[in-house]
Amino acid sequence: MERSPIHRVSVADQVASNLRERVLNGELRPGTSLHEIPLAESLGVSRNTMREAVRILSLEGLVKRNIHRGIAVAQLSLKDVHEIYHVRRLLEMQAILAAKTPDPDLLRQLRTGLEQYEKAVRARDWVAAVNHDLRFHRLIIRFLKNDRLEDFYQKTIGELRMGMVLVDRRHDDPGMLVPVHRRLYQLLIAKKLRECTEILARHLDDSESRLCRVLDDHLAGNSSANHGPEAKARSVRKVRSAGKVRSVARVHD
Amino acid sequence: MERSPIHRVSVADQVASNLRERVLNGELRPGTSLHEIPLAESLGVSRNTMREAVRILSLEGLVKRNIHRGIAVAQLSLKDVHEIYHVRRLLEMQAILAAKTPDPDLLRQLRTGLEQYEKAVRARDWVAAVNHDLRFHRLIIRFLKNDRLEDFYQKTIGELRMGMVLVDRRHDDPGMLVPVHRRLYQLLIAKKLRECTEILARHLDDSESRLCRVLDDHLAGNSSANHGPEAKARSVRKVRSAGKVRSVARVHD
DNA sequence: TTGTTTTCAATTGTTCAACACTTGACAGAT
DNA sequence: ATCTGTCAAGTGTTGAACAATTGAAAACAA
Numbered sequence: 066m067e068r069s070p071i072h073r074v075s076v077a078d079q080v081a082s083n084l085r086e087r088v089l090n091g092e093l094r095p096g097t098s099l100h101e102i103p104l105a106e107s108l109g110v111s112r113n114t115m116r117e118a119v120r121i122l123s124l125e126g127l128v129k130r131n132i133h134r135g136i137a138v139a140q141l142s143l144k145d146v147h148e149i150y151h152v153r154r155l156l157e158m159q160a161i162l163a164a165k166t167p168d169p170d171l172l173r174q175l176r177t178g179l180e181q182y183e184k185a186v187r188a189r190d191w192v193a194a195v196n197h198d199l200r201f202h203r204l205i206i207r208f209l210k211n212d213r214l215e216d217f218y219q220k221t222i223g224e225l226r227m228g229m230v231l232v233d234r235r236h237d238d239p240g241m242l243v244p245v246h247r248r249l250y251q252l253l254i255a256k257k258l259r260e261c262t263e264i265l266a267r268h269l270d271d272s273e274s275r276l277c278r279v280l281d282d283h284l285a286g287n288s289s290a291n292h293g294p295e296a297k298a299r300s301v302r303k304v305r306s307a308g309k310v311r312s313v314a315r316v317h318d
Numbered sequence: 319m320e321r322s323p324i325h326r327v328s329v330a331d332q333v334a335s336n337l338r339e340r341v342l343n344g345e346l347r348p349g350t351s352l353h354e355i356p357l358a359e360s361l362g363v364s365r366n367t368m369r370e371a372v373r374i375l376s377l378e379g380l381v382k383r384n385i386h387r388g389i390a391v392a393q394l395s396l397k398d399v400h401e402i403y404h405v406r407r408l409l410e411m412q413a414i415l416a417a418k419t420p421d422p423d424l425l426r427q428l429r430t431g432l433e434q435y436e437k438a439v440r441a442r443d444w445v446a447a448v449n450h451d452l453r454f455h456r457l458i459i460r461f462l463k464n465d466r467l468e469d470f471y472q473k474t475i476g477e478l479r480m481g482m483v484l485v486d487r488r489h490d491d492p493g494m495l496v497p498v499h500r501r502l503y504q505l506l507i508a509k510k511l512r513e514c515t516e517i518l519a520r521h522l523d524d525s526e527s528r529l530c531r532v533l534d535d536h537l538a539g540n541s542s543a544n545h546g547p548e549a550k551a552r553s554v555r556k557v558r559s560a561g562k563v564r565s566v567a568r569v570h571d
Numbered sequence: 572t573t574g575t576t577t578t579c580a581a582t583t584g585t586t587c588a589a590c591a592c593t594t595g596a597c598a599g600a601t
Numbered sequence: 602a603t604c605t606g607t608c609a610a611g612t613g614t615t616g617a618a619c620a621a622t623t624g625a626a627a628a629c630a631a
Contacts, residue, residue: 073385074385075385075612075613075614076613076614077373077613077614100581100582100583101582101583102582110614110615111614111615111616112615112616113366113614113615113616114613114614114615116370116583116584117369117370117373120330120370120373120374121373121377124374124377130583132326132327132328132583132584132622133582133583133584133621133622133623134582134583134622134623134624135582135583135623136583148464148465148466148467149466151462151464151467152464152466152467155408155412155467159408209404211401211404211405212401213401213402213405213474214401214404214405214408217470221466328583328584328585329584329585330584330585353610353611353612354611354612355611363585363586364585364586364587365586365587365612366585366586366587367584367585367586369612369613385593385612385613386592386593386594386611386612386613387593387594387595387611387612388594388611388612389612
């Protein structure tokens with residue numbers, strides 16, 4: 066995974082990458098408040114460098130800065146989840162439609178990715194499975210052949226992953242989604258793009274409502290444990306996006 | 319334009335805003351190399367604060383950092399322009415299609431904005447005219463009701479404006495575009511959304527090819543004056559995106 | 572007890588001065 | 602003319618300091 070050119074990245078960027086990874090892994094859970102000095106010392110860098118790194122993360126939406134009050138790992142609201150899935154639907158469906166003359170190499174990557182996905186599920190390796198799931202969707206975005214859209218999509222997925230670290234893996238079976246992905250791939254190579262977008266839309270709607278349920282339970286669950294400054298009427302019991310979701314029924318099988 | 323809550327913004331953010339404005343105004347032209355110490359002293363802030371501000375701008379794509387080599391105001395390539403217009407077409411057309419049940423307040427803003435646009439053109443105030451042009455499109459994006467998409471659009475338009483500061487205002491008539499915008503507005507309130515997107519697509523294609531022409535001339539023109547580190551075979555004479563543009567003919571009148 | 576004011580420690584925002592590291596250019600040697 | 606070593610300029614990073622703000626405890630008043 067190393068590039069042949071020399072590493073040549075600034076320390077601040079490396080620190081940012083380190084933090085980003087830890088946030089997306091769930092090691093730093095949403096709501097965790099971060100203190101500059103301990104963080105800087107833990108990585109052996111100065112406070113200024115750490116501040117630059119934190120600035121990067123905050124512009125990516127992974128941490129929230131409250132001036133003079135500190136920084137905390139961002140926490141997704143239901144509105145955030147809804148927005149993010151709106152973005153996903155829009156970009157991924159457009160990407161499918163842009164696959165009329167798909168890059169053969171991309172199709173190959175999609176196929177091998179799918180195989181690895183299935184293998185990970187068979188091995189009960191949920192972490193790898195989720196990664197392959199997200200990678201599949203990221204590859205789809207490549208059909209757009211637009212670096213800006215790809216970066217934006219990636220940034221958005223990053224925010225989403227912060228919400229996904231909350232889902233209890235024991236109550237959620239990532240392998241469940243393999244058949245949908247296989248179907249998407251088959252429709253894609255069969256050039257049935259319209260139908261492919263329909264399946265994709267339902268897949269995303271399904272995914273959204275499931276995440277919303279988990280998130281809603283979570284917000285209602287530890288409202289006392291959460292000492293953050295957002296004790297508003299946020300933990301609505303009613304699943305907010307349920308009305309917008311076209312189909313909550315399981316898609317596959 | 320001041321919010322009622324107290325100013326409470328960090329100095330670094332204010333410095334970033336200052337630089338951003340100057341870049342988008344064209345006061346700091348693309349390719350200009352920026353030096354931290356003079357910049358910091360000119361605004362009366364420390365070098366660290368200036369570095370934070372520059373970090374912000376670089377993540378917005380307005381300046382490019384070359385490690386140990388300095389920073390420079392970013393310069394759009396033809397590929398960048400093509401990508402940006404791809405983004406615009408995608409988002410703006412989807413926004414139009416999302417205007418089936420439009421917010422009345424938004425429609426009103428669109429109308430008054432259009433009137434101010436026309437007034438600015440009659441007053442030969444090209445700067446205001448261009449601003450009203452861009453504002454019209456930004457309002458359209460609001461139909462999507464999605465902060466993330468709106469932010470991304472705004473960031474992308476920011477990059478585009480950096481390319482637009484190169485166009486020679488004497489050879490370009492911003493008033494020319496008023497009729498198209500009026501037409502878009504009329505189709506929008508008439509709920510002829512499909513037709514509206516068609517006009518919009520042609521408008522954007524037209525705008526793209528015109529900007530590409532200007533940019534291409536510019537890149538070819540001062541290849542000697544440009545001491546930047548990108549002396550590649552970048553100044554292709556052939557307008558790269560001409561093949562993709564559906565219609566170069568004037569849209570209005 | 573309850574509500575208000577004061578104090579204070581903790582943390583962030585900002586500055587400053589120094590040093591390490593890279594780079595581009597220039598001068599001298601071949 | 603080409604190569605090589607030197608060097609000034611500029612960026613990357615550090616550590617320490619001070620200013621500004623906040624949250625909450627402590628002191629006070631009703």
